Amino acid sequence: MDKYGFTGTIKVFGSPAEETVISRPYMIRAGLFDDVDAVIDNHSSSGFSTSYGTSGNALFSTIFTFKGRTAHGASPWGGISALDAVELMNDATNMLREHLFYTYRMHYVIVEGGEAPNVVPDKASVWYYVRNSDDRVEEMYEKVVNCAKAAALATGAELAEIRCLTAIHQRHANKAAAELFQKNIELVGMPEWTEEEHAFARALQKELGRRETGMSDRVGSLREPSGTFVGGGSSDVGDVTLVTPTATIRFPGQVPGAVSHHWSSVATNYGTTAWKGLNAGAKAMAASAIDLLTKPEELKKLRDEFEAYAEENPYRPFLPEDAVPPLDLNEELMKKWRAMMEEFYIIH
Numbered sequence: 001m002d003k004y005g006f007t008g009t010i011k012v013f014g015s016p017a018e019e020t021v022i023s024r025p026y027m028i029r030a031g032l033f034d035d036v037d038a039v040i041d042n043h044s045s046s047g048f049s050t051s052y053g054t055s056g057n058a059l060f061s062t063i064f065t066f067k068g069r070t071a072h073g074a075s076p077w078g079g080i081s082a083l084d085a086v087e088l089m090n091d092a093t094n095m096l097r098e099h100l101f102y103t104y105r106m107h108y109v110i111v112e113g114g115e116a117p118n119v120v121p122d123k124a125s126v127w128y129y130v131r132n133s134d135d136r137v138e139e140m141y142e143k144v145v146n147c148a149k150a151a152a153l154a155t156g157a158e159l160a161e162i163r164c165l166t167a168i169h170q171r172h173a174n175k176a177a178a179e180l181f182q183k184n185i186e187l188v189g190m191p192e193w194t195e196e197e198h199a200f201a202r203a204l205q206k207e208l209g210r211r212e213t214g215m216s217d218r219v220g221s222l223r224e225p226s227g228t229f230v231g232g233g234s235s236d237v238g239d240v241t242l243v244t245p246t247a248t249i250r251f252p253g254q255v256p257g258a259v260s261h262h263w264s265s266v267a268t269n270y271g272t273t274a275w276k277g278l279n280a281g282a283k284a285m286a287a288s289a290i291d292l293l294t295k296p297e298e299l300k301k302l303r304d305e306f307e308a309y310a311e312e313n314p315y316r317p318f319l320p321e322d323a324v325p326p327l328d329l330n331e332e333l334m335k336k337w338r339a340m341m342e343e344f345y346i347i348h
């Protein structure tokens with residue numbers, strides 16, 4: 001910026017523990033995006049592409065904790081099993097599935113389920129991801145909360161805590177931003193992969209039982225948003241798209257067919273393919289930033305579209321006002337894994 005005399009401010013935002021989709025609504029609440037004209041978001045991918053319109057699911061991430069009364073497992077008459085409440089809640093939500101509109105996703109893990117079979121568990125908790133479109137997620141969440149209340153009533157356990165970790169919107173990406181990013185993605189082009197890199201990709205695809213196509217060799221085209229939304233994953237950048245014009249540059253480097261949240265994706269975010277893909281994405285982001293800093297008419301297109309959209313769809317956070325960032329989440333897990341991961345870090 002100094003060399004070419006660009007004026008403006010570039011801010012770099014992290015998204016801590018991005019896969020937990022927690023940070024952005026808290027960052028917005030703290031005012032971090034208040035004076036931001038536009039956001040160039042990025043995400044890893046096997047392709048090199050961008051998109052616009054509504055995608056992904058809104059998501060409520062919540063831990064339900066039940067408290068009961070402990071007793072000897074072999075003479076349990078005086079006890080109340082908190083685990084029974086968790087199981088009953090899960091039975092109820094699984095029956096609820098049948099009647100939810102097909103845009104939903106719902107999954108859970110039992111975080112605490114007791115300590116030993118011969119001790120009636122007096123505490124149990126279950127962590128839910130409740131996902132749906134922006135207009136359906138709140139009603140669905142209320143139904144899930146009712147399942148928890150009903151399980152407490154039936155078992156005599158107390159629904160002791162409903163802890164909201166995050167609550168986020170769908171992504172509503174800006175079309176003018178996506179069109180600008182697309183031009184720069186095409187300008188940068190797909191990295192040239194070596195035969196060795198293709199061979200690595202094909203070996204991984206073979207292992208996964210996927211088509212052995214190697215690395216992607218063409219950038220994606222800017223597609224119209226698909227007509228029928230059928231739900232899927234979520235990103236907390238969704239909330240950002242509602243406070244400032246935003247679109248995402250998905251940068252290449254992953255092997256096509258690698259499975260998300262799975263060792264195969266982890267394996268592909270490593271080595272020369274990851275490095276080349278990351279640099280290609282960085283160039284497309286830099287070129288887009290230059291356009292936005294030097295061509296006020298380009299920025300105006302993004303702003304005009306955003307302001308018209310925001311007028312119709314003013315930002316109303318799903319995150320409850322009293323929610324606090326769950327800094328303790330995964331602390332134990334990270335303690336266990338970080339030391340083992342450290343030996344694989346590449347320090348340049």
Ligand SMILES: [Zn+2]
Pocket residue numbers: 018019043
């Ligand atoms: Zn992600």
